[in-house]
Amino acid sequence: MSWQHALRMMLVLALLGVAAFPLYWMLVTSLTASPNLFAARPQLLPDWSQWPVYGHAFSATAVAVWLRNSAIVAFGTAALSIALALFPAYVLSRYRSRALAILGVALFVTQMLPEAMLVVPLYAIFGQLGLLDSLTGLILANTAFTVPVITLILKGAVDGVPIDIEEAAGIDGCSRLGLVLTVVLPLVAPTLAAAAVIAFFHGWNEYVFAQTLISDQGLQTASVGLAGFVGELSTPVHTVMSVGLMYTLPAVIFYLFVQRYVVSGMTAGSVKG
Amino acid sequence: MALYLLLFQGYPLVQELYLSFTSTALLTPDQHVFVGLQNYIDLVTQEDFRQVLLITAIYTVVCVVAAIALGLGAALLLDAPFRGRGLARALVTIPWAAPPVAVALIFVWIYNGQYGIFNHLLGALGGSARLESWLDSPALALPAVLLTTIWQIFPFAAVVILAALQGVSSELREAAVIDGAHRLSVFRAVVWPSIQPSVALLALFLSIWSLRRFDLIWLMTQGGPIGSTNTLVIELYRRAFVYRDLGQGAAVGMVGLSIALLITVVYFRHMQRAGHGKTVARRAPGERQR
Numbered sequence: 311m312s313w314q315h316a317l318r319m320m321l322v323l324a325l326l327g328v329a330a331f332p333l334y335w336m337l338v339t340s341l342t343a344s345p346n347l348f349a350a351r352p353q354l355l356p357d358w359s360q361w362p363v364y365g366h367a368f369s370a371t372a373v374a375v376w377l378r379n380s381a382i383v384a385f386g387t388a389a390l391s392i393a394l395a396l397f398p399a400y401v402l403s404r405y406r407s408r409a410l411a412i413l414g415v416a417l418f419v420t421q422m423l424p425e426a427m428l429v430v431p432l433y434a435i436f437g438q439l440g441l442l443d444s445l446t447g448l449i450l451a452n453t454a455f456t457v458p459v460i461t462l463i464l465k466g467a468v469d470g471v472p473i474d475i476e477e478a479a480g481i482d483g484c485s486r487l488g489l490v491l492t493v494v495l496p497l498v499a500p501t502l503a504a505a506a507v508i509a510f511f512h513g514w515n516e517y518v519f520a521q522t523l524i525s526d527q528g529l530q531t532a533s534v535g536l537a538g539f540v541g542e543l544s545t546p547v548h549t550v551m552s553v554g555l556m557y558t559l560p561a562v563i564f565y566l567f568v569q570r571y572v573v574s575g576m577t578a579g580s581v582k583g
Numbered sequence: 584m585a586l587y588l589l590l591f592q593g594y595p596l597v598q599e600l601y602l603s604f605t606s607t608a609l610l611t612p613d614q615h616v617f618v619g620l621q622n623y624i625d626l627v628t629q630e631d632f633r634q635v636l637l638i639t640a641i642y643t644v645v646c647v648v649a650a651i652a653l654g655l656g657a658a659l660l661l662d663a664p665f666r667g668r669g670l671a672r673a674l675v676t677i678p679w680a681a682p683p684v685a686v687a688l689i690f691v692w693i694y695n696g697q698y699g700i701f702n703h704l705l706g707a708l709g710g711s712a713r714l715e716s717w718l719d720s721p722a723l724a725l726p727a728v729l730l731t732t733i734w735q736i737f738p739f740a741a742v743v744i745l746a747a748l749q750g751v752s753s754e755l756r757e758a759a760v761i762d763g764a765h766r767l768s769v770f771r772a773v774v775w776p777s778i779q780p781s782v783a784l785l786a787l788f789l790s791i792w793s794l795r796r797f798d799l800i801w802l803m804t805q806g807g808p809i810g811s812t813n814t815l816v817i818e819l820y821r822r823a824f825v826y827r828d829l830g831q832g833a834a835v836g837m838v839g840l841s842i843a844l845l846i847t848v849v850y851f852r853h854m855q856r857a858g859h860g861k862t863v864a865r866r867a868p869g870e871r872q873r
Contacts, residue, residue, distance in 0.1 A: 319665065
């Protein structure tokens with residue numbers, strides 16, 4: 311093994327250490343007995359005898375409800391985003407017109423709007439539509455932010471599908487809608503999955519809308535529930551960290567499994583954002 | 584979909600623009616007065632707001648530059664073949680997958696003045712034994728928030744650059760090496776030119792996202808202490824929801840949006856001049872290409 315290789319491996323390990331450390335620290339903190347949390351020297355390894363704190367956190371906080379709500383919002387956002395983005399992506403890829411050009415620019419501009427800016431008017435609209443304090447409303451709001459990105463990603467994938475394939479199928483008497491569903495859809499399936507995952511994460515992680523559009527405690531998502539702990543002193547630190555990990559770990563593990571898919575799906579198209 | 588976006592993005596945007604020309608209180612949105620450019624004039628004349636712009640500029644530039652530098656380093660490191668590369672590539676994206684609220688939570692604890700591991704680490708590395716609470720210090724809060732943000736976003740840069748590296752012609756690379764070119768000159772002559780368009784697009788996205796990043800900063804510092812981490816979006820939120828002045832908040836939002844648009848225009852101009860017309864065309868909507 312050359313010294314260059316050894317150096318490379320050390321750098322890789324350092325990189326992974328940096329990437330994983332905060333999550334590891336969340337685990338260690340959650341598995342540290344209360345007195346040791348405030349010791350002069352921090353405990354560097356998890357104390358596995360402390361694991362009942364997880365059961366305790368589960369019953370002492372509303373984490374089960376939060377996670378359920380987050381899951382509903384995340385799945386809903388993913389499903390609705392794909393449903394809304396697929397056909398526009400196809401149209402954007404295959405046709406050109408002034409209106410489409412404007413739509414494309416509009417999609418890009420949505421990337422620049424901070425959620426915090428749109429939340430006031432959205433609050434007003436949702437009030438009129440009766441969508442405040444509803445997970446459906448939250449899904450609708452989140453989808454407004456994911457649809458543009460997803461559309462651009464899917465457009466990139468459709469761009470990669472040779473038009474000859476469609477023309478061949480078209481000669482065989484396939485309708486335009488049938489074409490998209492039977493010919494194009496399977497070919498862009500990896501990107502579609504990647505896009506769904508991106509939308510899922512957006513819904514899972516989102517904070518501003520969940521904080522402002524939902525006031526019913528029973529409909530809070532995990533991000534809002536967890537944010538409530540910041541700067542609050544009454545909940546023990548290790549309980550907070552265990553809840554934080556219950557919220558983070560499913561997402562990270564899920565992501566590690568689909569990561570290859572997401573990356574290849576995203577980079578298959580022209581959009582790399 | 585266009586209708587959907589119009590309802591949930593377009594209409595709110597127009598509404599915000601209108602609000603920015605009015606004096607509107609959060610609790611009584613119906614009783615507003617049209618004040619023309621007054622909100623904007625107020626902003627321009629306030630010294631506080633100049634500080635907000637400065638902090639936003641620092642935050643955005645440092646985030647983009649550091650994320651790209653780190654991402655490039657990580658990508659080059661993970662590009663070469665070695666055992667366990669696939670796993671390493673997956674693991675490096677952990678920060679990107681972690682929910683911002685959870686990230687804020689753990690970093691607030693890490694930066695804790697008394698019990699935080701950060702000070703312990705610095706102590707172990709030979710720093711002064713007891714530093715103050717990072718997030719409570721006007722001088723250290725912004726670096727602390729920046730460090731957290733960069734930690735969260737650099738994997739995205741790494742992934743994008745890694746993907747771009749796959750597109751670099753290996754033949755060209757090998758040819759350059761055979762010609763006896765040095766590693767650094769191969770990078771400059773062969774690798775960089777071909778990943779440069781991707782990096783530029785990456786920089787555009789990272790800038791826009793940094794300009795609108797809210798959750799991390801808000802949960803870690805709420806813009807404080809003494810406004811030292813007060814970026815445009817935080818200021819917008821404070822004016823609208825803490826001081827309950829929707830008109831002023833909307834005006835701040837419009838300033839932020841204008842800056843994002845400006846950056847985008849500069850990007851497209853630059854790409855066109857640099858002769859990457861094809862990349863621009865690929866991004867340009869409605870453009871039919873194969």
